[in-house]
Amino acid sequence: MKIAIISVSNEGQKLAFKIKEKLDNDSTVIKTDLYHKNVKKYFPILFNEYDAIIAIMASGILIRSIAPLVESKVSDPAVLNIDDKGNFVISALSGHIGGANKFAKKIAGLINAAPVITTSTDVNSKLGIDVLARDLYLSINNTKEILFFNKAILDEKQITFTLNPNKNFDYLFEYLNNNTLEMHVSFFYSPEVNEDEICIALDNHEIILKEKKLVVGIGCRRGKKCSEIYEGLISSIGDLNIDKSRINMLSSAEIKNDEHGILELSDKLNIPVNFVEMDKLKLFKSKDIEKSEFVYSKFGIYGVCEPSALITAGFDSKLIYKKTSYDGVTISIAVSK
Incomplete structure (x- = not known):
């Protein structure tokens, strides 16, 4: 993950240095760059260059700055919003596919803050289909179906996963067994499903998760x-x-x-x-x-x-x-x- 931290006040800048120092020792963080003030200039650059943006500023400044840049939950970077005192870490944008929810919890743990998550699946202790895809590095063939499946998961409906019988899917079973969030799943096997794909279906709706290399x-x-x-x-x-x-x-x-x-x-x-x-x-x-x-x-x-x-x-x-x-x-x- 490539991360940008942008601040607007002196207190926020001190917090930015503190967060960067901790992230630099994390092997899952490829780089962390710091930006200060001039948010109108920097945000358009950050949206295209980084996987995640940590904005240490008032939420109003953040919202007005990123509103013209927001395009899609599929392509938008994760955006976190933190107050100058580091009391709260808010997952502000791209909570699932962008990973902002999980990242907010991570940053909150580093600075002893309270994470703020608002997505329905998370607050109801359910596992979103897009979260599963992100965590296991799977692409989604039809992102328009995410809402249907996540609503079904919220309603505690059982969805079916169809897998190729010749493929080792231990990583999927381990993930589902160890995850603290709930998803009701039944498994079927068919050689008609490609070995690198997981076919998910419910009520004539279908979504394909495909392994990224x-x-x-x-x-x-x-x-x-x-x-x-x-x-x-x-x-x-x-x-x-x-x-x-x-x-x-x-x-x-x-x-x-x-x-x-x-x-x-x-x-x-x-x-x-x-x-x-x-x-x-x-x-x-x-x-x-x-x-x-x-x-x-x-x-x-x-x-x-x-x-x-x-x-x-x-x-x-x-x-x-x-x-x-x-x-x-x-x-x-x-x-x-």
Whole structure:
């Protein structure tokens, strides 16, 4: 997640620095940038450049500033509103697909504030279909049907999930079993459903959730054991609250294609690994990756795990877990658009 924090007062700016300091140590936060005053100039930029905006200001200023920019729950960034004293963190926009509700709870926990959530499913302890899709990195084929299914969930109707019997959906079952919010579901299996899709139906209404490509990028020192790489991977996906069965691919640099630990891990998890050609890594550019001068001095590339994950995930993919080190192993995670 790429985050912008914008403040208008001196007290708000102090709070912004405090929040940034905490977020900079979070591997699920790719970057956090600070902006101060001049909200009319900055908000149009922030809406296009960031996944989430934290606005430390009066709600009236925020509403008037973003009103002309709001387009759709599918594309709008998450927007949080915090008072100067940091008493309340309000999920103001894009609570579900944008992740503002969950993010509000996270920020509130960091600054000892009260989160304010107003969406119907959340306040009634129900799991929205769009929340499930966001948490499991699934795209939604017909977003117009979200309202119908969320209303059905609120009314405690049972919806059906149809899955392909040849696909491992442990990540879905784990998520539903561990979630504190309620959703009444019955499961059916059919080979007619694509392996990377979940077909959800009720009363002649249907919605398809499709897996985005989730890629774990791996870098490591020579001779690292499979068990050591596995520990780093499990720790990383644990931070994202996803099961290993949700991973679609592993990736690393071409120079690692004989690394037994990575190859063994691929076999152990039954997940294919893509070794990205060095020429592609040398040409790849992204302002979101961490550049390593040490790696560049040895191999002529600025990194392994982050660029290989992004290249493997495909055009317009993004990092959801930045390069994190685990005793000689580096892990990053990218997701396709």
